[in-house]
Amino acid sequence: SQQGEEDPQALSIQEGENATMNCSYKTSINNLQWYRQNSGRGLVHLILIRSNEREKHSGRLRVTLDTSKKSSSLLITASRAADTASYFCATDEGGSNYKLTFGKGTLLTVNP
Amino acid sequence: GAGVSQTPSNKVTEKGKYVELRCDPISGHTALYWYRQSLGQGPEFLIYFQGTGAADDSGLPNDRFFAVRPEGSVSTLKIQRTERGDSAVYLCASSLWGNNSPLHFGNGTRLTVT
Numbered sequence: 001s002q003q004g005e006e007d008p009q010a011l012s013i014q015e016g017e018n019a020t021m022n023c024s025y026k027t028s029i030n031n032l033q034w035y036r037q038n039s040g041r042g043l044v045h046l047i048l049i050r051s052n053e054r055e056k057h058s059g060r061l062r063v064t065l066d067t068s069k070k071s072s073s074l075l076i077t078a079s080r081a082a083d084t085a086s087y088f089c090a091t092d093e094g095g096s097n098y099k100l101t102f103g104k105g106t107l108l109t110v111n112p
Numbered sequence: 113g114a115g116v117s118q119t120p121s122n123k124v125t126e127k128g129k130y131v132e133l134r135c136d137p138i139s140g141h142t143a144l145y146w147y148r149q150s151l152g153q154g155p156e157f158l159i160y161f162q163g164t165g166a167a168d169d170s171g172l173p174n175d176r177f178f179a180v181r182p183e184g185s186v187s188t189l190k191i192q193r194t195e196r197g198d199s200a201v202y203l204c205a206s207s208l209w210g211n212n213s214p215l216h217f218g219n220g221t222r223l224t225v226t
Contacts, residue, residue, distance in 0.1 A: 033214065042116070042203055042217030043155065088154050098143065099168065100215065102154030 006089060006106040014111050019076045021106040023089030024069075030092050032065055033100065034074050037086045046074075046087075079110045114138065116218035118204050124224045125194055133189040133221045137206030144187050145215060146179055147203040155203055161187060162209075194225045 007022045025032070031050045035043040049056045049065045049072065056063045062075040076083055086107050090100040117136040125131050137144050143162055147155035157171040164184045172178070176194075181187040191198055201222050205215040 035215075035217075040219070042205075042219045043215070045214035045216070048214060090154075098145075098160050098162075099157050099171075101157065102147075104152065104154050 006087070006103045008106060009104070010107045010109070012109040012111065013079060015079060015081055017079055017110075019079050019083070019108055019110070021074045021087050021108070023072045023074070023103055025072075025089070025091045025101075025103075026070065027091075027094050029067075030095050030097070032063075032072050033090045034061075034063060034072075035088045035090060035102075037088065037105070039085075043088065076108075079108075081110050081112045084108060084110045116204055116206055116216050118202075118218035118221050120221060121219065122222045122224075124226060127194060127196060127225055129194055131191050131194055131223065133191075133202050133204075133223070135187045135189070135204030135206075135218060137185060137187070137204070138216055139185075140208070141206035141216070142184070142209050143207045143213070144181060145205045145207075146187070146189050147205065149201045149203055149220070151200075158189075158202075191223075194223075196225045199223055199225045 005024050013019055031048055033048045034046045036046055037043045047058045047063050049063050060077045065072045086105040088102045088105045090102045093101040119134045145160050146158040149155045159179050160168040161181045176192045179189045201220040203217055203220045205217045207213040207215050
């Protein structure tokens with residue numbers, strides 16, 4: 001089963017623009033993670049935000065979490081062509097301390 | 113340092129055959145996971161090992177699927193009597209421990225059942 005649902009499914013922007021992706025989930029969580037996947041490769045961990053946090057930054061990434069709405073957003077600022085990839089949110093479904101449930105992902109294309 | 117290594121990277125097999133997919137996790141990582149990813153979907157959980165034991169195999173689709181990790185390091189995912197619906201990318205990941213530490217993924221094995 002897939003808990004996280006990303007929105008939009010696909011996003012195309014120009015280099016230098018900001019990209020925002022959203023994720024909604026269904027059950028209570030301890031934390032939410034975002035991963036990136038380049039075509040034909042494995043997933044790479046980007047950032048983890050805990051349920052008691054509202055916002056977190058890492059370089060050009062900004063993640064927000066609204067547990068009342070069961071939603072999160074990932075903002076990539078000043079995008080680069082190298083940011084082109086699929087982005088997935090993952091939650092610890094039902095508070096599991098090991099099992100991550102991934103959404104279907106957002107395919108981001110950054111045009112040079 | 114070396115990341116998670118999966119072999120083979122591609123496997124084509126005929127329906128009904130047996131396949132083994134191998135995963136070499138990052139050295140020192142006690143937790144190991146198998147996920148399956150179909151085209152256009154996110155990874156779906158199959159099984160979780162903590163050390164040598166399968167702590168949770170609730171994601172394995174049926175009894176044709178089995179995974180082992182005999183020495184707490186390398187793991188093998190075994191699929192018997194393969195079916196066309198088994199075609200997918202099988203991803204292995206490891207982490208220092210469970211407890212929601214970030215997962216480090218391999219590049220996956222793309223399995224095609226003809």
